Amino acid sequence: MDNFTFFNPTKIDFGTGKEQLIGQHLAEHGINKVLLCFGSERIKRDGLFQTVSKSLAEHGIEFVEFGGIVSNPLLSKVRDGIALARGHQVGAVLSVGGGSVLDSSKAIAAGVAYSGEVWDLFIGKATINAALPVFSILTLAATGSEMNSGAVVTNEDSKEKFAIQSVHTFPRVSIVNPALMQTVSRDYLVYSAADIIAHCIEGYFTATVQPTLHSRMVEAIVNTVIDTTETLLDNPADYPARAEFAWAATQALNGLLYAGTAGFNYPNHMIEHALSALFNVPHGAGLSVIMPAWMKWYHGRNPAQFQRFAKQVFGVDTAQQGIAALEAWFDKIGTPTRLSQLGITEADVPAITDVVLGNAQWFGIADIYTREVVVEILKLAR
The missing domain is CATH 3.40.50.1970 (Rossmann fold)
Incomplete structure (x- = not known):
């Protein structure tokens, strides 16, 4: 730590x-x-x-x-x-x-x-x-x-x-x-679920120092979000599920998950900010598109943590299976997983890439996220 x-x-x-x-x-x-x-x-x-x-x-x-x-x-x-x-x-x-x-x-x-x-x-x-x-x-x-x-x-x-x-x-x-929060629409419930998960996994996967305690906290929050989202989709008036979902959202980004971690960054948010800035897509919807694509590109840089995520969250064995399971869950609950579902086409990729490269400078990770890398991730999201 x-x-x-x-x-x-x-x-x-x-x-x-x-x-x-x-x-x-x-x-x-x-x-x-x-x-x-x-x-x-x-x-x-x-x-x-x-x-x-x-x-x-x-x-x-x-x-x-x-x-x-x-x-x-x-x-x-x-x-x-x-x-x-x-x-x-x-x-x-x-x-x-x-x-x-x-x-x-x-x-x-x-x-x-x-x-x-x-x-x-x-x-x-x-x-x-x-x-x-x-x-x-x-x-x-x-x-x-x-x-x-x-x-x-x-x-x-x-x-x-x-x-x-x-x-x-x-x-x-x-x-x-x-x-x-009981009147929140179905769409914004599932977009919110994706947003909370994104807040958790940025440090979980990218940190150079990631305490086991924090990994367990992330996994608990992600599992809670998955369980309560499914409950709320069936019964929006379920107060206990709504309460756990709300507190999970707060815990995901109040600083606790990142206290004692080091060397992390926010590439999913960096890329998604270009989508919502250019096309005004809901932030969580953009994140559910970017996360699986980024994970497919990045998982080889931290294979043990991706394998841990697969096992602890979805009960599967490999990093690739874990990524596929998250993408399948996003599809199941109805939040987008493809740029095309957001009305974004291949012709839009150059403009998105230009904005992402500017974001990468602001986020301080331009050395990792070059034009070639960004294009590759966006290709995986199409």
Whole structure:
């Protein structure tokens, strides 16, 4: 196990009805006005908006609405949120939604505290030295953003999808009520499953130092996701399965799986970011296409770990069988495994490759992921 410092200041309030406590949490942090960020009007139709606004009012907290945040959140929307937050002099940002809303909220919080162009924070031209406090109520389990400091945003002009990360952008409190996730569509449930698995396997397969404890934790999370996804596809109202799925999503990217690992990178996310930046495909759908293709290309570089994955997750013997089993499971649950299923053709490969090569520079792995390698992986995904 490598040396590490683990820090996670986020308080998780987990369970049914916990969204009613958001006003109390904000008041305990001395907040009296928030920018309330959300996606669609669904939170108003299903009553969540009313529950939140009532809780805020009971604690004397004003709010400014900022809706319309979309999946694969956009830089232009973040800029709008920054302007609104500054104009109303809010003291915090409250995210009510899934990972895209929370990522936008973190970017807005950091952007308000920075005097320059917020994209500077994503491309390394400036560092995050402060941010407004961030709070969240989660309605979709997938990204783990509720308990980490990362935020991913797409610059629609440059077609770049990059991230920020800072001690200042951890949510102060995240409320996770699995009951709020029962209306998630079938498609987004299976896309979420793929996203969680991707968060687990990036370090699991690429780390040069991977403690056995962490491998076991990854395998437990992946097996939990597989089991609970199948349960939820049969019965979306199964609260125990929904709760385990949600907590697995949080655990997959709150830092625990990577504390003590070393030498890992995120090639699946690096490649997928090009797909969602160029074609606006759902992030998890893009990952379920890229993961099996990347695994077919990469497995010979870490054969023992791929064999372990095959045995511990799917009960098969070889790396190739394990990869085939994961791909078959993705097919079974209905998340894509081919670029063609995303409407992406061979003619699109050069443009994708160009964006991936830029991403590889940002991720710091351009020496491994050359044009030839990227084209080969994309060929395996066709």
